[in-house]
Amino acid sequence: MTNRPHFLMCPPDFFGVSYVINPWMEGQTGHTDAAAARAQWTALRDALARAADVSLIAPHPGLPDLVFTANAGLVIGARALLSRFRCPQRRGEEPLFRSWFEKAGFEVVAPPHETCFEGAGDALLDESRDVIWLGHGFRSDAAVAPLVAQAFGRETIPLRLIDSRFYHLDTCFCPLPGGVLLYFPGAFDQDSRAAIEARAAPDQRIAVDESDAAKFCCNAVALGDSLLLNDASPVLREKLRAKGLTPVALPFGEFIKAGGAAKCLTLRI
Ligand code: ARG
Numbered sequence: 238m239t240n241r242p243h244f245l246m247c248p249p250d251f252f253g254v255s256y257v258i259n260p261w262m263e264g265q266t267g268h269t270d271a272a273a274a275r276a277q278w279t280a281l282r283d284a285l286a287r288a289a290d291v292s293l294i295a296p297h298p299g300l301p302d303l304v305f306t307a308n309a310g311l312v313i314g315a316r317a318l319l320s321r322f323r324c325p326q327r328r329g330e331e332p333l334f335r336s337w338f339e340k341a342g343f344e345v346v347a348p349p350h351e352t353c354f355e356g357a358g359d360a361l362l363d364e365s366r367d368v369i370w371l372g373h374g375f376r377s378d379a380a381v382a383p384l385v386a387q388a389f390g391r392e393t394i395p396l397r398l399i400d401s402r403f404y405h406l407d408t409c410f411c412p413l414p415g416g417v418l419l420y421f422p423g424a425f426d427q428d429s430r431a432a433i434e435a436r437a438a439p440d441q442r443i444a445v446d447e448s449d450a451a452k453f454c455c456n457a458v459a460l461g462d463s464l465l466l467n468d469a470s471p472v473l474r475e476k477l478r479a480k481g482l483t484p485v486a487l488p489f490g491e492f493i494k495a496g497g498a499a500k501c502l503t504l505r506i
Pocket residue numbers: 258259302305307308327357358359405407408495496497498500501
């Protein structure tokens with residue numbers, strides 16, 4: 238038995254910006270550099286592979302956002318709850334992720350047709366609290382919460398997103414090992430901020446400012462004591478170190494043109 242973490246990634250062969258479905262993509266159509274994107278993706282895969290297993294799904298022409306495997310679905314244990322994308326541009330990814338999960342032996346469940354759900358972009362397992370936080374408002378529907386709760390037998394806490402730059406929960410919220418929540422308060426409505434504060438004592442929260450948030454600091458992947466992220470200010474780095482975590486900055490500029498960074502490029506399975 239090994240308890241090495243296991244991630245799903247997708248090589249960036251067909252990555253690029255060819256449509257606009259979030260504010261980061263505006264003005265970026267055709268402006269990504271394929272070689273730079275590959276180098277950034279490879280550095281992340283290599284960093285993960287030092288302490289985790291990494292499986293790959295085959296890239297597919299015409300699906301430039303398939304690299305963002307966080308949006309494949311939510312996987313906990315042997316079960317995968319598939320995504321149903323809000324934007325038609327990404328719906329072609331659904332059968333590819335379904336068949337990958339089926340071939341890999343997961344028990345696959347799908348949301349009902351009328352319900353949007355964008356997987357681990359919006360549904361984040363908080364292992365310390367044994368709850369699932371569910372972002373809604375831009376991509377996933379709040380109505381999927383009971384299904385998520387039932388599929389994984391865990392309380393599911395909806396959080397309403399209100400800033401279109403932070404359209405997926407994983408762009409503004411990250412449950413860290415040890416129970417600390419890293420988040421950008423400005424991305425949430427008042428009730429949702431209150432819900433976060435009710436579940437995490439002040440010393441269990443790191444509220445980041447807008448400039449760190451805009452650098453995708455919350456879009457982080459924890460690996461042991463390391464936290465892989467695009468960038469963080471010296472103040473934030475110090476706060477993370479005080480919680481026993483080592484921030485490891487890797488560049489994700491090419492993927493940020495599409496609205497994603499470290500966490501979006503991975504799916505914990
Ligand atoms: N261009 C993609 C989209 O807008 C980026 C997805 C980023 N993924 C994430 N988990 N935040 O859907």
